[in-house]
Amino acid sequence: MKRTLVHRFAPALLVAALVVFIATVVRVALALAAHDQIDRSPAALARIFATGLAYDLAIGACFAAALGLYLAAVPANGFARRRYRFGLVAWVLAATALLVFAGVAEWLFWDEFGTRFNFIAVDYLVYTREVLGNIRESYPVGKLLAGIAGVTALLVLVVRASLRDAATAPMRAPRRVAWATGLVALAGSGLVVLDSGLKDRIANRYAAELAGNGVWQFFAAARANELDYGRLYARREDDAVLADLHTLIATPGATFDSSELHSVAHRVESGRPERRLNVVLVSVESLSAEFLGAFGNRRGLTPNLDALAHEGLLLTRLYATGTRTVRGLEALSVGVPPTPGQSIVKRPGNDGLFTLATVFNAKGYESKFLYGGYGWFDNMSAFFGANGYQVVDRTALASADVHYENIWGVADEDLFSLALAEMDASAGSGRPFFLHVMTTSNHRPFTYPDGRIDVPSGSGRDGAVKYTDWAIGDFVERARKRPWFRDTLFVFVADHCAASAGKTDLPLERYHIPAIVYGPAHLAPRTVDRLASQIDLPPTILGLLDFSYDSRFFGYDLLKVESGRERAFISTYQTLGFLHDDDLVVLAPNRKLRVVHPLTGEPEDDDDAQASVEAIDWYQGASLAYRGGLLRLQPVASSTGAARVSN
16 A cells, blocks of 8 residues: 655655755756766766755755644644645745756756846846846747746646645644744754855866756845955955055056055046047947957958958957846946956945946046846946936837837947937037947847848848957948048947856956957057956047046056056956956855866965965955045045045
């Protein structure tokens, strides 16, 4: 005779078992997807699955504890009543549906980012309209939901007998409380004992991600929204860092106004007459350097950008500071190295900062930020509107002016039409203009107007790249017919790369981006092969205009800085990289610091101690500057009258 588990708290144990089962299935599926990126030896796979099991059991204990509280609250013979039995089945059904849904969501997330849930997934909960719209336009949502419902029903059907039998098992209150207390204590112990460091001891980043648990990592990322550099990272005395920072920032023509350590304000003098040229800065969504023919791509995706690169100034060794649009916007506006946690664009207290628009506004320019979507996404309208830019977004376009749009915004060609109209208006008022334009078309679901290129809309990344290139070429040709074209510099730069995952913490190739400055009447064709960071673009642009100005930028004018001082900054939301010469210094929570080969991620035999010190100076200094209000136009003053910082 078949026997089933008869115990009041059997459903809690069954739910824990379901957590482990579903998490294991997801891990196997993701491991198959990443099979060519990991060591597939028995020992390596055993480590992945053993580490993963620890996280799965911890999450399983949490689910069991939550259900245990319900089981404890039901009276001794309460399950004889239909409403209590219904509540039990509904709880198990909802929990199972959530777990299956999370598993499918992890697969989709991995497909796009090559990682389990992280800080990006937490962000996505805030912007449900865009994210759900993107999923709806990119995947067969109806089939996915039907599959989730079917798998959920099947799993609940399997455990239905045990649930029914549990309903017949009475238990007195003291024992119910004891069981529930034990389950809560077990769950709490798992949360206290385990941390993300267990999986992070695995060197291969794909393997480390596989060893994690999506639910665990989601809440870990949510908890890590704001990361305190001074508490978590390798550091030095604040005054020593700020003193070094003055030396690191100072370059030919850039000197500090004061010996006051608690200031990053300095003066840039060009020594030449200023050129009041218009500037159009286009940050292109997900434009990895590897897509351009100028960087060796032979698929013919970017003929227009390649022509501009040939006719303008091309930066060949430029690296993005991060893996998300807001990091690129931060670097191109505020001009500071990335600080751990959320981008400055989305942090509280990010108003009144010194930005690129601050300089242009002081010179009498009209400064605008243009975005083809709705500017509330990623806090763009609030940030740019509070820091010297006029914000123009999707709301400025009538339906008749839109050829195509998806969930992220209008097609790039329509955004560029809006930009041309704004430039015409500024020129008509007699004022020079500075526009920062943020594109969207090179993003999943990779859709765009039909008939523009020879790749069907929605067929993949290559088509989106080719369409974006077409739109840029069309934009430049339309601008060429304007009277203000001759006196305008166009800057095309990526916000970040199309992919971010790799075998190391910070895969260098996933940060390599192009930048092209085009102004044929004022700028001779030139290639700049110097190592550079996204934060170097603002001072370099101003240097091309021969501007003299007060600055709080951390970046260099790449055409004037001395040889040997080049460096770049790359990061995730918690891992910080400092690239200098042939070393990559990696800073991570728990004050971890190591020097590795930038391509292989292997430890360097001869650690560069000076590079490590400089890495700390730059990153700790940037954190001190932001948290202490030193990037504000009006720094926060202490009781002694001098701006102070704490970290």
